[in-house]
Amino acid sequence: MKTNNKNTTKKTWIQYGVFALIAITLYATGLHTEVIGFAQRGLLATGLMNPDVKELVMAQESANTTDAPNLTKADMNFNLLDSDRNVTSLKELKGKVIFINLWATWCPPCIAEMPSINTLYDTVGDDVAFVMLSLDRRFETAKAFNERKGYGFPIYAPADAIPEMYNTNSIPSTYVIDAKGNLALTHRGMADYSDPEFIEFLYSLK
Secondary structure: OHHHHHHHHHHHHHHHHHHHHHHHHHHHHHHHHHHHHHHHHHHHHHOOOOOOOHHHHHHHHHHOOOOOOOOOOOOOEEEEEEEEOOEEEEEEHHOOEEEEEEEOOOOOOHHHHHHHHHHHHHHHOOOOOEEEEEOOOOOHHHHHHHHHHHHOOOEEOOOOOOOOOOOOOOOEEEEOOOOEEEEEEEEEOOOOOHHHHHHHHHHHHH
């Protein structure tokens, strides 16, 4: 009986050691962020994290009403650095629907929602301008991540201070600007942006 107990204890410690080694390896290689992001992706399938339907409807009504008093003009005075290190500006996207997403490679919820954003880009990319704004300390890190994942959307880094309208301590954060230059939607946290209702909402802002 004692021998069996010793064998069981030894096996348990070996299992703990293997789990610890896996955890250390994941953190050492930086892959823990992607593992956590993959786990959180399951939450997106529930739809509970998506922008509120009421919020979408209100934003849509505001965008379609020219004399609506509660419209907020988006701050277009923001310079961006593209992946080729060219400086561009939100002003150059004026007249288009703009999807802005603040993210970073070290942010698991950001990683979790990216496949849905890439699907969204494949669906509406010809009609909607995408500004995937990396907050990584080194832009090269974000570029390498995007290339490794094979995402098609363009990524940017701030070329100057982020305007107060988009400055937040919470990422991912997403902003949608309509074709008239109004801030149509602000959403904090991850979401499934490939949702048909959200796609319909974007098309309504043209």
